[in-house]
Amino acid sequence: MQIVISPDPILRQVAEECDGNDRSLKKLSKQMARAMYKNNGCGLAGPQVGVLKRIIVIDCDVESDKSHPITLINPKIIDLDGDPITDEEGCLSVPGIAVPIKRQPFAKVAYYDVNGEDQVIEGDGLLGRCLQHEIDHLNGVTLFEAADPLTRIKALRDYDEALKHGAKPGSTSID
Numbered sequence: 176m177q178i179v180i181s182p183d184p185i186l187r188q189v190a191e192e193c194d195g196n197d198r199s200l201k202k203l204s205k206q207m208a209r210a211m212y213k214n215n216g217c218g219l220a221g222p223q224v225g226v227l228k229r230i231i232v233i234d235c236d237v238e239s240d241k242s243h244p245i246t247l248i249n250p251k252i253i254d255l256d257g258d259p260i261t262d263e264e265g266c267l268s269v270p271g272i273a274v275p276i277k278r279q280p281f282a283k284v285a286y287y288d289v290n291g292e293d294q295v296i297e298g299d300g301l302l303g304r305c306l307q308h309e310i311d312h313l314n315g316v317t318l319f320e321a322a323d324p325l326t327r328i329k330a331l332r333d334y335d336e337a338l339k340h341g342a343k344p345g346s347t348s349i350d
Contacts, residue, residue, distance in 0.1 A: 176210040176224050178344040181269045181317055181334070190221050190229045190313040193248050195291040200230060204246035204289055207232040212242060215345040216267045218305040220312035223268045231309040235302040245296065247286035250310055254283035257299070264308060265347035266318050271337025273347040274318045274330045282306040 179185055193200060203226065211219040211232055218233040234244045257280040263273040282303040288294050298306060311321055319327050319334075337346075 176206045178210060178214055178219075178267045179223050179225050180344070181319070183268075185222055185225060185227065186268055186312070186317050187315045188222065188227055189315045190227045193228050193230055193287075195248060195287045200228075200246070200248060201289045203228075204230065204232055204244070208234070208242070208244040208246075211244070211267070214267050214343075217301065218309040219267060220309045222312050222315075229313050231313065233302070233305050233309060235298070235305050246289050247284065247294075247296070247306075247309075248289065250284045250286040250306070250313070252282060252307070252310060253285050253295075254281075255279040255307070256281040256283075262304065263347075264304065264318060264321075266308070267344040268312075269318050269334060270344050270346050271340065271342025271348065272330060272333045274322050275326055276304075276308075276318065276321050277323070278304055278307050280304075284310070 207219050217235045221228040221230045229249045231247045232244050236243055259277045259279050261275050261277045264276045265273045280303050281299040283297045284306050285295050
């Protein structure tokens, strides 16, 4: 499973709702998790692997040596809270750079798990940011669109430079 790299047009498309009873989503989520870990990511959305379905896989437990991916099918943000914080975000589909993005620190998201069960996940810090970032991907929004206009211009220039230097998914700089 390959990571789709910007400016591939699939990254700007809105993903379609999944059938909560689609058992093939289990296999897809396992493949996505492997691709995410292989590229040192903490989140991955369907469009980032060329699948226009509303599915994301996340694992923000950076302290653990064990993997604990969470698959969210048809995730919907039901609450955001807190004063927006600007922090650097990397993206497997936009390798070689990190972009300052302003987001609220807390997110509450409703979704279906791979067994078709209703679930809710809440998180702040990295998890809250990751949930918002990956759901952006499902709506055709990349780091460039999430950034303010001046930051977007700089990020696009930096990204061109990173690609010239051979940036690959999982890198957030061209050192």
